Amino acid sequence: MNLEEFCDRFQVLQNQGSDTPELGEANRRLLRDFLQDPSWLGEFLQKFIAGPSFLSDQPVSVFDNEIRLYRSPDKSFSLLVYIWDSRGLCPVHDHGAWGIIGGLVGSLREIKYQRMDDKQVEGYAELRQVSDSLIKPEGVRPILPLDKGIHQTGSPDDRLTITFHIYGRSLGRGYIHFFDAAEKKVTRASRRVPFRKVLALQALASLEEAVGKKFLTQDLFKCLPEDLVKEFRRISLITE
Numbered sequence: 001m002n003l004e005e006f007c008d009r010f011q012v013l014q015n016q017g018s019d020t021p022e023l024g025e026a027n028r029r030l031l032r033d034f035l036q037d038p039s040w041l042g043e044f045l046q047k048f049i050a051g052p053s054f055l056s057d058q059p060v061s062v063f064d065n066e067i068r069l070y071r072s073p074d075k076s077f078s079l080l081v082y083i084w085d086s087r088g089l090c091p092v093h094d095h096g097a098w099g100i101i102g103g104l105v106g107s108l109r110e111i112k113y114q115r116m117d118d119k120q121v122e123g124y125a126e127l128r129q130v131s132d133s134l135i136k137p138e139g140v141r142p143i144l145p146l147d148k149g150i151h152q153t154g155s156p157d158d159r160l161t162i163t164f165h166i167y168g169r170s171l172g173r174g175y176i177h178f179f180d181a182a183e184k185k186v187t188r189a190s191r192r193v194p195f196r197k198v199l200a201l202q203a204l205a206s207l208e209e210a211v212g213k214k215f216l217t218q219d220l221f222k223c224l225p226e227d228l229v230k231e232f233r234r235i236s237l238i239t240e
């Protein structure tokens with residue numbers, strides 16, 4: 001099965017509707033079939049690396065080891081690949097949507113946590129580790145949204161691990177949480193815009209003062225991704 005076929009078949013399942021898509025057996029069965037032969041990933045990466053978009057940006061994300069493969073036109077689900085090198089585990093985090101992880105290459109270590117505090121104190125979170133296990137190639141595991149899906153993942157050794165993820169419709173929160181279990185802290189993590197792009201905008205704005213000519217115009221803002229403009233305005237404290 002190639003990526004296109006998988007997208008079509010998964011979309012049909014979504015259209016049929018399910019209250020708990022991450023747990024639906026039909027979804028999992030389809031995913032297991034898809035994971036059995038990952039040659040589609042080789043074909044995708046070949047096109048991705050050779051294509052014109054490789055050097056331009058993917059959609060901005062909290063995680064820089066993520067490649068988006070597809071987003072359904074009705075935004076009901078997205079498909080992503082994560083490439084985990086030997087840099088260790090990612091921060092402990094939650095999710096703003098349901099999801100399913102499928103193992104492709106190597107094993108993914110997943111440590112799951114349960115939130116123990118009552119969330120009444122801003123920035124404070126108490127976590128208890130509930131499991132530490134591996135998702136092996138062709139293995140399939142659900143991800144639950146918000147507090148039910150707090151976890152930390154990464155390659156268990158120095159080999160590269162590749163996983164395939166399906167995420168459902170975003171709950172619209174616009175951020176996820178990063179947790180520091182040892183320090184009992186929780187912070188909001190938003191999608192990251194490459195900082196050099198924000199600096200380029202700041203430089204362009206500063207030139208007006210230096211040379212008396214306005215380079216950063218409203219028309220230019222209109223051509224730029226919303227996230228980048230928002231981040232520039234936040235850092236520059238520009239409100240309009």
Ligand SMILES: [Fe+2]
Pocket residue numbers: 093094095151153
């Ligand atoms: Fe995750």
